Amino acid sequence: MNDDKPFYQHHVFFCMNVRDGKDARQSCGNCGSEKAQKHAKKRIKELGLSGEGKVRINQAGCLDRCEEGPVLVVYPEGTWYTYVDTQDIDDIIDTHLVGGKVVERLKI
Template identity: 75%
Template sequence: MSDTKPYYEHHVFFCMNERDGENCRQSCGKSGAEIAQKHAKKRIKKLGLNEPGKVRINQAGCLERCEEGPVIVIYPQGTWYTYVDTSDIDDIIDTHILGGQIVERLKI
């Protein structure tokens, strides 16, 4: 077993999956995921945390938690969140990424 440190302190994945069709499951891409991901990326850059070893904001395909979405997951902690708007994203950044605490109201 290795004791190596993760490359990123926080690696954040935004589900961006978008389903087509009338009778399809909910999809994060149709629930504001692109706006939220771009907001997070911009905010992390503004905070000076977008460098190797710090915080990486990524897009992901379907994360298979569609009915709980939109969703993000933060590694290496493996914490899953849902959100409604960019103020929720700011709360996740401020509380989880900067403060090291779970945002209980958004955790899934």
């Protein structure tokens, strides 16, 4: 591996935090983040974009932005997104991860 390049071109973290209780604040895990993360992981594999030097889709604990969520963050850029459904996830994949452009309508 070349030490000058990151291990992954893009590393995507989906907040999966779940808060319970009647007084609990909103949490990404209660807003469909598991379904979205699994969809992204499957789609990246189907596109042949997974693996070293490519794209990694990960689960994360609380990213502390649940009120804006559900949320994900793309590194190394540090671009934060919110989303509603798998169409939004596809837009992030197609536009940002493949096309290299930020999806302004979903950016936090």
